[in-house]
Amino acid sequence: MESRENRVLYVRLPCNPIFPIGVVYLSDHVHKLFPDVEQRIFDLGAVPPLDFAKALDASIDEFKPTLLVFSWRDIQIYAPVGGRGGNPLQNAFEFYYAKNLLIKFRGALGGLRLAASYYTELWRNLGLIKRGLKRARKYRPEARAVVGGGAVSVFYEQLGRSLPAGTVVSVGEGEALLEKLIKGEDLAEERCYVVGETVPRARLIHEKPANIEKTACNYNYIETIWPEFSYYLQDMDFYVGVQTKRGCPHNCCYCIYTVIEGKQVRINPADEVVAEIRQLYDRGIRNFWFTDAQFIPARKFIDDAVELLQKIIAAGMDDIHWAAYIRADNLTPELCDLMVKTGMNYFEIGITSGSQELVRKMRMGYNLRVVLENCRDLKAAGYNDVVSVNYSFNVIDETFETIRQTIAYHRELERIFGADKVEPAIFFIGLQPHTILEEYAFKKDILQPGYDPMSLMPWTARKLLWNPEPLGSFFGQICLEAWQRNSNDFGREVMAILEEKLGCSDLEEALSAPVEIKDKQLAAVN
Ligand code: B12
Numbered sequence: 450m451e452s453r454e455n456r457v458l459y460v461r462l463p464c465n466p467i468f469p470i471g472v473v474y475l476s477d478h479v480h481k482l483f484p485d486v487e488q489r490i491f492d493l494g495a496v497p498p499l500d501f502a503k504a505l506d507a508s509i510d511e512f513k514p515t516l517l518v519f520s521w522r523d524i525q526i527y528a529p530v531g532g533r534g535g536n537p538l539q540n541a542f543e544f545y546y547a548k549n550l551l552i553k554f555r556g557a558l559g560g561l562r563l564a565a566s567y568y569t570e571l572w573r574n575l576g577l578i579k580r581g582l583k584r585a586r587k588y589r590p591e592a593r594a595v596v597g598g599g600a601v602s603v604f605y606e607q608l609g610r611s612l613p614a615g616t617v618v619s620v621g622e623g624e625a626l627l628e629k630l631i632k633g634e635d636l637a638e639e640r641c642y643v644v645g646e647t648v649p650r651a652r653l654i655h656e657k658p659a660n661i662e663k664t665a666c667n668y669n670y671i672e673t674i675w676p677e678f679s680y681y682l683q684d685m686d687f688y689v690g691v692q693t694k695r696g697c698p699h700n701c702c703y704c705i706y707t708v709i710e711g712k713q714v715r716i717n718p719a720d721e722v723v724a725e726i727r728q729l730y731d732r733g734i735r736n737f738w739f740t741d742a743q744f745i746p747a748r749k750f751i752d753d754a755v756e757l758l759q760k761i762i763a764a765g766m767d768d769i770h771w772a773a774y775i776r777a778d779n780l781t782p783e784l785c786d787l788m789v790k791t792g793m794n795y796f797e798i799g800i801t802s803g804s805q806e807l808v809r810k811m812r813m814g815y816n817l818r819v820v821l822e823n824c825r826d827l828k829a830a831g832y833n834d835v836v837s838v839n840y841s842f843n844v845i846d847e848t849f850e851t852i853r854q855t856i857a858y859h860r861e862l863e864r865i866f867g868a869d870k871v872e873p874a875i876f877f878i879g880l881q882p883h884t885i886l887e888e889y890a891f892k893k894d895i896l897q898p899g900y901d902p903m904s905l906m907p908w909t910a911r912k913l914l915w916n917p918e919p920l921g922s923f924f925g926q927i928c929l930e931a932w933q934r935n936s937n938d939f940g941r942e943v944m945a946i947l948e949e950k951l952g953c954s955d956l957e958e959a960l961s962a963p964v965e966i967k968d969k970q971l972a973a974v975n
């Protein structure tokens with residue numbers, strides 16, 4: 450009875466055009482449980498910025514929701530590539546490290562522009578939530594707002610301060626929470642809090658997600674509630690998200706995925722994943738991004754990956770392409786073969802450093818030697834496409850020696866795949882709350898508890914964009930030179946300059962991590 454009263458509007462807040470898989474899955478889940486509940490998806494990612502407010506109003510006027518589900522994907526945009534406010538990393542580095550005053554000034558201006566666009570986006574999204582709720586209440590005074598998504602999961606403690614009283618702030622997956630909201634049940638057991646009524650429990654983010662077995666998303670239904678679905682079908686280069694599992698068992702010191710999604714890996718049954726891909730395939734989609742935190746989180750999930758890829762082949766979908774985050778330490782020759790056969794044409798490996806010693810200190814659980822062996826298997830299986838290798842320098846205990854090791858490792862990857870196929874993506878870690886690295890920063894007095902992790906004020910941002918001294922300025926100079934030489938091939942330039950300045954170690958040195966070197970600092974934190 451109660452469920453018939455609910456009219457649920459999913460508003461995906463403005464975002465680069467990434468398929469809004471989160472709201473699609475949530476609405477699918479709700480529909481499977483409550484087929485009578487009226488739902489609508491409204492994606493601001495497909496609306497031009499000047500029209501946001503108008504389009505939101507129109508959607509609310511038309512649908513008159515009782516529950517507004519706001520999905521907020523990303524806030525933090527430090528990246529080595531052009532972001533929405535320019536190239537954030539370049540602006541910050543020019544401001545912090547440039548010796549030439551003109552460049553420093555340019556960096557300061559760029560930083561200002563970036564900060565302006567960051568805060569504008571933040572306030573704009575908060576404004577859209579308030580505006581939407583107010584408007585919905587004109588029609589349905591009982592209307593309620595709930596906010597969630599990747600950005601909210603990371604910054605749930607801070608965001609609540611700026612949201613209207615009564616807004617439910619959700620951490621992690623939203624399926625179980627929406628179920629309760631629709632049934633009108635108590636939310637006390639859910640990973641959420643209500644602005645002005647409850648405060649986030651200590652360690653809320655560390656609580657386990659509900660164990661819900663995912664079934665194939667019903668796209669026949671989704672297209673009836675999402676008039677703009679076709680927007681994502683038009684561009685055939687687009688990688689549409691499909692999730693094959695949730696959770697990551699690892700402990701990498703800077704990563705929050707493992708906290709958001711939980712450590713327990715939950716596999717979506719292969720038949721269901723294939724049935725979902727089939728529906729998209731029949732609508733003309735050929736490119737898929739497996740949105741898992743890791744496609745093969747550990748060796749014990751190799752069989753699940755094999756099963757899925759075999760079933761894709763058995764389903765006859767032999768002209769698809771897919772991409773994912775891959776822990777390349779968990780491959781077998783059989784899996785490599787299947788990856789190539791099923792059309793994997795891009796993957797990212799986040800080894801972070803080519804020095805086994807540092808990889809261990811960062812608690813990443815990677816064996817770099819195994820990664821190389823598996824990459825050789827992948828190449829032998831016929832993989833000829835691009836691999837993006839994510840490096841983050843200067844996370845912890847970096848030295849000139851470990852940099853030389855990273856270069857040796859990178860050059861070996863280039864020997865395996867071809868230099869033009871290995872793209873070094875140079876990230877600097879954007880420090881995130883609830884990570885081991887955050888605790889380390891507290892211990893080392895780099896940050897004080899109570900700092901604002903969302904602040905882009907230069908004095909805070911300088912610490913959150915993790916690049917501590919003594920090597921911070923050195924990396925700053927290297928990056929500035931790389932942008933100057935060729936900003937379109939930033940990663941490769943960084944590697945080249947580092948090699949010119951420091952040389953390259955022996956590969957064996959990179960691969961061995963002498964046991965007597967203690968992982969003192971992070972171990973102490975752990
Ligand atoms: C896969 C992924 C990517 C892929 C996406 C590929 C694709 N075609 O979809 C790629 C590599 C392209 C990517 C890029 C980036 N990403 Co990314 N990505 C992810 C990852 C690993 C999974 C996201 C996903 O799709 N999950 C599966 C779907 C089903 O889950 P979901 O959308 O989160 O929705 C669930 C919940 O969030 C919740 N939910 C969602 N909305 C709502 C709303 C309500 C009301 C409720 C109750 C619940 C709820 O329920 C949903 C179902 O369970 C997450 C980390 C993570 N593990 O969550 C980061 C993450 C989303 N990315 C992030 C960022 C920052 C980026 C970049 C901006 C990085 C950069 N600096 O360049 C870029 C660019 C993105 C852009 N907009 O342009 C951040 C966002 C938070 C932040 N720090 O600001 C995350 C959380 C990682 C992190 N911790 O930093 N990413």
Ligand code: SF4
Pocket residue numbers: 697698699700701704705706707742743776799813
């Ligand atoms: S393996 Fe990847 S997703 Fe898992 S904790 Fe490490 S960085 Fe995060």
